[in-house]
Amino acid sequence: MAEKTVKSKPNTKPKAAAQPAVAEKPKAVEKARVAEKPKAAEKAKSPEKSKQPNALVRWWRETMGELRKVTWPTPEEAWRLTKIVLVVMFGMSVVLGLLDFLFSWLIRLILS
Template sequence: MEKTKQPEKSKSAEKSKQPNRLVRFWRETIGELRKVSWPTTQEAWRLTRIVLVVMFLMAVFLGLLDYVFSALIGLLLG
């Protein structure tokens, strides 16, 4: 039995597939974004405030740690 050779794809045929991939990607992305449960404006503001408060508290905490460790290193080296 002889195997039949399939015709090789030309480079121009491969290039024509690129827009199809991009279009398919875009359509799938839009489809997935439609499934997302988006927060209401009130929920978004509440969560934003929580994030800002936590960031501020962490900044203060890390600043204090930095100050304490800097003072300790200054005592050890000074």
């Protein structure tokens, strides 16, 4: 069997000695900063809660915001679409009326 030789890739990472030394922060200072953050966040949250609107006011504002995004039809477009709806309703009522008359005539014919 033939053995394969594996070539190692050169290390592309810079050596640690080439980087300047950075002084580490004491852990006590880091812990103190971490402990301070939640207190500041709690203080900031408490005034905001009193300023938040109730659910009904928030719903109304969101609804009005969404309605501002709507593209409303012009009066001409609205009238044209209204006419289309009326014509389709009239046509369907005629078709359903004829079907009702036809089926009732057939039922009368079968029963008599």
